Structure formats: C-alpha cells, structure tokens
Amino acid sequence: MASEVIRVCGLGKSYVTAAGPFAALREVNLRVEAGDYLAIMGPSGSGKSTFMNLLGCLDTPTVGDYILVGDNVAHLDPDALARLRNRVLGFVFQGFNLLPRMSLRDNVALPLVYAGVDQDERRQRALQLLDKVGLARFADSLPSRISGGQQQRVAIARALINRPQLILADEPTGNLDSQTSEEIMRLFGELNAEGITIVLVTHEADIAAHARRQVRFLDGHLISDQLTAARA
Amino acid sequence: MIRPMLGEAWLAMGANRLRTALTMLGMVIGVAAVVIMLAIGQGAQYAVQQTIATMGSNLYIVLSGSFTTSGVRSGAAGGPTLSVADAEAMAELDGVAHTAPVHFGTRQLVYGAQNWNASVIGTTPAYLDARAWTVARGGAFGDSDVRSATRVALLGQTTAQNLFGDEDPVGKTLRIQQSPFIVVGVLAPKGQNLDGRDQDDTVIVPLSTAQRQVFGTPFVGSVRMIMVQADSAEAMPRVADRVESLLRQRHRLREGQPNDFFMRNLSAAAESEAATTRTMSILLGAIASISLLVGGIGIMNIMLVSVTERTREIGIRMAIGARQKDILSQFLLESVMISFAGCLLGLLIGLAVALGINAITGMVIVISGSAALIAFGVAATVGIFFGWYPARKAARLDPIEALRYQ
Numbered sequence: 001m002a003s004e005v006i007r008v009c010g011l012g013k014s015y016v017t018a019a020g021p022f023a024a025l026r027e028v029n030l031r032v033e034a035g036d037y038l039a040i041m042g043p044s045g046s047g048k049s050t051f052m053n054l055l056g057c058l059d060t061p062t063v064g065d066y067i068l069v070g071d072n073v074a075h076l077d078p079d080a081l082a083r084l085r086n087r088v089l090g091f092v093f094q095g096f097n098l099l100p101r102m103s104l105r106d107n108v109a110l111p112l113v114y115a116g117v118d119q120d121e122r123r124q125r126a127l128q129l130l131d132k133v134g135l136a137r138f139a140d141s142l143p144s145r146i147s148g149g150q151q152q153r154v155a156i157a158r159a160l161i162n163r164p165q166l167i168l169a170d171e172p173t174g175n176l177d178s179q180t181s182e183e184i185m186r187l188f189g190e191l192n193a194e195g196i197t198i199v200l201v202t203h204e205a206d207i208a209a210h211a212r213r214q215v216r217f218l219d220g221h222l223i224s225d226q227l228t229a230a231r232a
Numbered sequence: 233m234i235r236p237m238l239g240e241a242w243l244a245m246g247a248n249r250l251r252t253a254l255t256m257l258g259m260v261i262g263v264a265a266v267v268i269m270l271a272i273g274q275g276a277q278y279a280v281q282q283t284i285a286t287m288g289s290n291l292y293i294v295l296s297g298s299f300t301t302s303g304v305r306s307g308a309a310g311g312p313t314l315s316v317a318d319a320e321a322m323a324e325l326d327g328v329a330h331t332a333p334v335h336f337g338t339r340q341l342v343y344g345a346q347n348w349n350a351s352v353i354g355t356t357p358a359y360l361d362a363r364a365w366t367v368a369r370g371g372a373f374g375d376s377d378v379r380s381a382t383r384v385a386l387l388g389q390t391t392a393q394n395l396f397g398d399e400d401p402v403g404k405t406l407r408i409q410q411s412p413f414i415v416v417g418v419l420a421p422k423g424q425n426l427d428g429r430d431q432d433d434t435v436i437v438p439l440s441t442a443q444r445q446v447f448g449t450p451f452v453g454s455v456r457m458i459m460v461q462a463d464s465a466e467a468m469p470r471v472a473d474r475v476e477s478l479l480r481q482r483h484r485l486r487e488g489q490p491n492d493f494f495m496r497n498l499s500a501a502a503e504s505e506a507a508t509t510r511t512m513s514i515l516l517g518a519i520a521s522i523s524l525l526v527g528g529i530g531i532m533n534i535m536l537v538s539v540t541e542r543t544r545e546i547g548i549r550m551a552i553g554a555r556q557k558d559i560l561s562q563f564l565l566e567s568v569m570i571s572f573a574g575c576l577l578g579l580l581i582g583l584a585v586a587l588g589i590n591a592i593t594g595m596v597i598v599i600s601g602s603a604a605l606i607a608f609g610v611a612a613t614v615g616i617f618f619g620w621y622p623a624r625k626a627a628r629l630d631p632i633e634a635l636r637y638q
Contacts, residue, residue, distance in 0.1 A: 058551065058631045079555045086553020097548045097635070101247050113236045114553040122236075158552065 004067075005166050005197045006032035006055065011064035013050050024050040026220045028064070032199065034165065037192045039208035039228075040201045042217035049170070051217065052201050056089060056168050057081040069165055086114050090159025094171035096151040098143040098158075104130060105139040108158045115162055129157035133187065149180035156187060160196075167191065169200045173207055185210045241566040244538070252570060255534045258527030259574025259614070260581060263607045265520035267582025267599075270606075272589070273513025274598035280509050284502040286422040286431060288363035290329075290462040291499055292472060294322075294479070296455070297492040313492045316439065318482055319458045323358075325474045327467040332359035333455040335442055341435060343395040343406040350391045351434045352408060354442020355459075360419075362461040370402035370417030373438055381440035385413040388432035389421040411445040413437060468497065521610075527574065528614035535567050535622035546626050547634025560627035567619025568612060575611030579604055 013025040025047045032038055042048045053059040054066060057073055060081075066073045069088055073081065085091070098107045109126035117125075130136045133153040135146070143151055152172060159167055169188070173181035189210060192198050200211060208214050209228055216224040245252045296313040319333040335354040340347055353359070356378050360367070373384045385406065392401050401415040413435075422431040443449040462471040472495060479493055539546070546559055554562075583599060590597045 053632050056551070058635075079557075082550065082553050082555040082558075085551060091551045093551075093635070097544075097551075099545055099548065101243050110549070111552040114549075114555070114558055119235065162553075 003034045004031060005034050005036070005069055006030065006199075007065075007067040008055075009065045009067075011051075011054065011061050011066060013047075013054060013059070014062050023220055025054070025061075028222045030215065030222060030225070032166075032197060034197055035192070035195050036197050037188075037210075037212040038197075038199045039211035039214045040199065040217065041203060041205075041208050041214060043203070045219075046217040047220040048201055048217045050220075052168060052170055052199075055199060056091060057084045082114075086111055087162055088165055090156075090162070090164035090167045092152070092155050092159050092167060092169040092172045094174040096143070096148070096155045096175070098151055098154060100143055103140045103142060104135065104146070104154050107143065107154060108161055111158065111162050125161055126157075129160055130154070132160075133157045147180075149176055149183060152176065152180075152184055153187065156184075156191075160191070164196070166197045166199065169198065171201055171203075173202070173204070181207065237562055237565055238569075240562065241569050244542075244566055245570065251534060255530055256570055256574035256577065258530035259524070259571050259611060260527075260578040262520070262524030262527035263575045263578025263611060264582035264585065265523045266517065266607050266610070267579060267603060268586050268589070269516035269520040270513075270603040271582070271586035271597040271599050272595065273509070273516045274600060274603070275590075275596040276509040277506070277513055278598045279596040280502070280506050282423060283425060284499075284506060286363075287425060287498060287502060288365075288461065289499060290465055290468055291362060291497075292460040292462070292468070292475070293496050293498060294318075294458045294460060294475065295494045295496065296457070297490075297494055313454070313483065314456065314458055314479075315454045317453070318479060319356075319455070321478060321482060322458065322460055322475055325471065325478060327463050327471045327474065328460060329463050330358040330362040330459075330461045332356050332362055332459045333439055334359065334457045334459055335439060335447060335449065335455050336457075337447055339408055339446055341391065341395055341406055341408055343401075343404065346395050346397075348391060348394045350388070350394075352442060352446055353434055353436045354439040354446065355436060356439055359436070359459060362459050365422065366420045367417040368420040369400070370415070373416055378438040378440050381438060381444055383411055383413045383441055383445065384416045384438065386417045386419055386436040387415055388419050388434040388436075390430055390432040391435050392418050408435070408437070409446050413441075465499070468499070472497070524610060524614060528571070528618040531567050531570055531615065532618035532622060535563060535619055536625070538566075539563065539622045539626040542626075543629060543634050543637040546629050547631050547637065550629070550631035551635060556627040559629075560623045563623035563626045564616065564619045567623070568615035571611045571615030571619075572608075575608055578611075579607060582607075 008028055008030040011025060011028040012023065014021050014023040028051065040048050040051065054061055057068070061074050064074065068084060071084070073084065076084070099110070102110070105123065105126045108129055109122040112122040112125065127136060127139055130139050133156060135150055135153055138146055138150070143154065146154070173184055176184065185207060188198055188200070202208050211228055213225065213227055215222055294314060314333070316333045319331045322328055323331040332355050336351055338349055339352045340349050357372055357374055360372055367386065372386060373382070377384055387401055395401070395406060396404065401418060404415050405412045406415060407413070419432070419436070425431050437446065439455070440452070443452050460471065460475060462468045475495065476491070480491065483492055485492065549559060586597050586599060589595055
C-alpha cells in the first residue's frame with residue numbers, strides 16, 4: 001500500500017460574518033495517497049477554495065484534523081505552517097504569481113532562500129528546473145519578457161524546487177488558451193508519472209479529466225469522489 | 233539568509249528610484265542638519281573654552297572708581313584711586329594667589345624702519361602668573377626690574393611678528409615714545425579674548441618704567457586697575473569681600489560713602505558665556521533632531537505605502553514558505569538601508585557644508601567622531617523604529633487575503 005500524503009477527517013471551516021456564522025466547509029473526509037492525481041471540482045462558493053487553502057496550510061480548520069505527511073496541521077503555529085509550505089508543498093496559481101522584479105532564475109530559487117540553502121546550490125538547482133520545463137535560456141530574463149504559458153511553467157519549476165511531496169494547483173490553466181493548457185497539463189502528467197502527488201482545482205471537465213480521481217464540492221460538502229472514467 | 237535579503241532590499245529600492253531618493257532626502261537633510269549644527273555649536277563652545285583658558289582662572293579686576301571734583305563726575309576708571317600699595321596689601325590677604333597692578337594704553341612702537349601701534353601694559357611679574365601666560369622665547373622681567381624701572385619689554389606674538397618679522401627680537405632694542413627698551417622675551421600666543429580682541433597684540437613692560445617713560449603719569453604709584461587672582465573658584469566670594477573691606481579701609485571711606493572702585497568677576501562673565509554657547513548648542517541640536525524625526529516619519533509613510541503596494545508579493549512569499557519573521561526582516565532591512573544610505577549621504581553633505589562655512593566665514597567648527605557616531609546611531613534607530621510598524625504590518629498579513637489582493 002502506498003503511503004498516505006493527505007488524510008482529512010471531519011474537517012470544517014466557518015467564518016463569522018455580519019450576518020452571523022457561515023460554514024464554508026462541513027464534515028469533509030478525504031484520503032490522498034502518494035502518487036495520486038486528484039482534481040477538485042465544484043461551482044464557485046462550493047467551498048473548494050476554502051478546502052485548497054486548508055490543504056495548502058494557508059489557513060487552519062475550525063474543526064477536524066488534517067494530517068499532512070504524518071503531521072496534524074490543525075494545531076501548528078504559523079512558523080511551522082510556513083515550513084510545511086516551504087518543504088512539503090508546491091503551489092501553482094491561476095495568475096502565475098511570479099515576482100515581477102526578479103529574474104526567472106531568482107523566482108524559481110526563492111523558496112530555497114527561505115529554506116536556508118546557500119547561493120551556489122540555489123542557482124544550480126533553479127537552472128536545473130528551468131531546464132526541466134524547457135526555459136533555461138530565459139534564466140536571466142524578467143517574467144514580463146515571456147508568455148503566460150511560459151510563466152506558468154516557471155511557476156511549476158518554482159513549486160518543484162524544494163522537492164515537494166505534494167503539488168497544489170489552483171486553476172493552473174484558468175488564464176491560458178486551450179493549446180497552452182494542454183502543454184501545462186502534459187507537464188503535470190509527467191510530474192505525476194515521476195511520483196509527485198498532485199491536487200488540482202478546476203471547473204473545466206476536460207482539465208479534470210487529466211486527473212486519476214475527481215472529487216466534487218457543493219455547498220461546503222464533499223459530494224462525490226470517483227475515479228476518472230477514461231483512465232479507470 | 234542576510235545576503236539574498238540585502239540583494240532584494242536593493243532591488244526593491246531600485247524599483248522606484250525617485251521615491252527611494254525622496255524618502256532618503258528626509259534622512260539626508262536631517263542628518264546633515266544635525267552634523268552642521270553640532271559642528272557649529274561645538275565650535276562655538278570650543279572657541280569660548282579656548283578664550284577662557286587663555287584668560288586665566290578665578291580672576292577679579294578691581295578698577296579705580298569715579299571721583300567727583302567740583303561736581304564733575306569722572307566716570308568709571310576716570311582717575312587713579314588705586315595704588316601699587318593697594319595691590320601689595322591685597323596680595324597679603326588670605327585666599328589671594330596673585331595681585332598685579334596694571335596700567336595700559338596704546339602707543340607706537342618703533343624698530344628700525346618698522347612701526348606698529350600696540351597695547352602697552354605696565355605691570356609686575358605677578359601679572360603673567362595670574363593670566364597663566366608663559367614666555368616662549370627669552371625670559372620674563374623680575375620684581376627688581378619693576379623696582380629699578382629698567383627699560384625691558386616682553387613682546388606678544390602679534391607685535392613681535394609685525395615689528396621684527398622673521399628676526400629673533402630677543403636682545404634687540406625697540407623704542408616706545410622715544411625711549412629705548414630691550415626685548416627680553418617673547419610671550420606664548422593667547423589668541424582672542426571674549427571681546428574678540430587679539431591678546432597677542434601687546435607689549436608688557438615693568439609698571440614703574442611704563443608710568444615714567446611711556447605714559448608720563450602724574451601720580452606715580454597710582455594705577456587704574458589691579459588684577460586679583462583667587463586660590464580657587466570656591467575662594468572667590470570670600471576674596472571679593474576681603475578685598476572690598478580692605479580697600480574701603482585703606483581709602484578711608486566712611487560708612488555710607490560709596491566705593492571709589494569697582495570689582496568685576498572676569499571668570500563669571502566667561503562662565504556665563506560658556507553656558508550661553510552650551511545652551512545654543514543644545515538648542516541647535518534639538519532643532520536639527522526634529523528634521524531627523526520628520527525624515528523618519530517620511531520613511532514610515534513610504535514603507536506603509538510600499539507594504540500596501542506589495543501585499544500580493546507578500547502573499548506569494550508566504551505561500552512559498554516565508555515565515556512572519558522573514559517578511560518582517562525584509563521590510564525592516566529595507567527601511568534601515570534607506571535610513572543608513574540617507575545618513576551616510578547626510579554625513580558627507582553635512583561635513584562639506586560645515587567645512588564650507590568654516591572656509592567662507594572663518595567660524596570655528598568642531599567635527600567630532602562622536603557627533604558622526606551619534607548621527608549614525610540615530611539613523612539606525614530611526615530606521616528600525618519607523619520601519620518596525622510597517623514591517624510588522626506586512627508580517628501579520630493573512631496569506632490568503634494577501635494572495636487575493638489585486
């Protein structure tokens with residue numbers, strides 16, 4: 001049996017709003033094993049973004065447990081959460097989120113700065129990963145010099161630099177045309193084939209179809225969890 | 233950790249050069265103002281201290297007072313009511329270190345083809361002791377010279393320069409009012425006194441000689457001024473009382489009759505001058521510090537704007553693993569770098585302006601290492617103090633909110 005990367009038990013998150021308490025997420029249970037490829041789907045307001053924030057250790061749950069590679073995240077302090085985001089997770093965002101003033105190489109290497117890796121190794125590993133996503137020749141360019149699809153590949157390289165066990169991608173193709181989207185999804189497929197666990201949020205069915213498993217959210221509940229038909 | 237952060241702070245500063253420069257300008261002006269004001273203030277203090285040091289310490293001067301002849305009042309030091317015997321009697325008083333009767337006036341000095349008008353002081357050797365005045369070359373005259381009214385002279389530096397140029401004056405003969413005087417020594421330089429008069433533009437001769445040969449005083453033995461030096465600052469009030477009662481007794485003044493002399497405390501005047509410059513110095517520093525404070529507030533203002541503008545960047549950094557203290561130190565480093573760079577620039581400009589003031593106006597300035605250190609310390613403190621709040625604000629951002637910020 002493959003080891004478990006994510007185990008979520010009875011997870012809930014509620015916010016206090018002017019209109020009273022609002023439960024964004026209720027009683028969610030989920031297990032994701034190492035090497036899995038999961039797509040999270042659902043309409044806006046379904047709680048999938050809240051769930052991603054919890055999975056990404058950007059937020060802590062109101063109730064329930066979230067065990068990430070053996071650590072119960074629900075009770076960690078902000079510094080420990082930052083460490084998990086740095087070492088265990090890799091983020092890929094819809095808007096790429098590269099820092100505009102830094103070269104691509106420095107962008108990719110940035111997580112290593114917070115991991116305390118020395119400069120030579122940072123530069124070397126960043127270059128390796130830029131090469132892996134086919135953009136080594138732009139290492140010294142600024143993000144504004146390359147296309148959206150290329151920026152997203154740089155963002156993926158950044159997500160990979162600390163050899164994470166889990167990649168969290170929030171609508172990674174949302175800002176890209178269909179052909180570029182296919183290229184990005186192919187890259188995710190390759191990474192998954194190398195054994196990296198991927199959790200992807202999308203509302204497009206053909207993007208979700210690249211995943212092995214699809215879970216659906218509605219009104220804060222996880223309503224379905226099934227294997228992708230084409231790949232089953 | 234610190235090296236990539238320095239690089240990033242540099243990048244952030246470079247990203248908006250005009251803004252960084254303007255922010256820095258506040259610090260530059262503040263530090264330059266502090267440096268200039270301290271240089272001027274300390275310079276003024278130094279000048280006063282120098283003057284006080286050359287004047288001699290714990291001094292009173294007793295001036296002969298006004299007397300009334302047929303209803304005409306003479307004014308202060310109008311006539312010689314003091315005598316050499318008064319000075320000798322005062323010297324015996326407890327607490328008195330030296331007394332020196334003085335007679336002075338400006339006369340023309342002639343040496344060869346040169347002539348020069350200088351202040352001629354007729355006095356006794358005790359005068360040099362009271363004023364802590366040393367002889368640089370040659371020797372002083374003694375009490376025997378005063379008794380026998382020998383024609384010897386001690387030259388001040390300025391007088392020696394003007395009459396003799398590069399020649400050694402010792403042993404040469406100069407003329408004062410036609411009478412030849414042998415120069416026995418040249419005095420050490422003293423500089424300006426509190427009124428700005430050159431104390432070295434002088435020639436000192438024995439009192440008796442001065443009265444007979446130079447001033448032609450009708451009443452030999454009476455003088456217009458006696459200098460009295462007390463043993464210590466504490467002894468001064470005591471000495472003043474004793475001198476007064478002694479003189480009243482010697483001048484046979486009855487109860488109710490006014491003094492026919494005045495006493496002035498030279499040291500007190502100097503002390504008050506020193507206190508004034510000290511106050512001025514503090515005041516200047518305080519005003520300059522306000523501009524430093526304003527500069528600091530400018531930094532805080534810009535850092536707050538910067539944090540808001542870079543909210544999304546902060547969110548990204550947090551998402552990829554920056555801890556709160558990483559964000560905090562990043563922004564703190566930026567404000568400290570701005571204030572340090574501003575401080576360095578301000579220091580240079582301040583020094584340049586202070587030296588310029590010195591070169592153009594000749595005003596005494598004192599540039600001390602401690603002033604520079606203080607300015608630097610203040611700049612660092614200002615950078616940290618005013619950078620702290622914006623940096624903490626950045627570090628405490630909610631990563632989710634920050635990532636969502638447009």
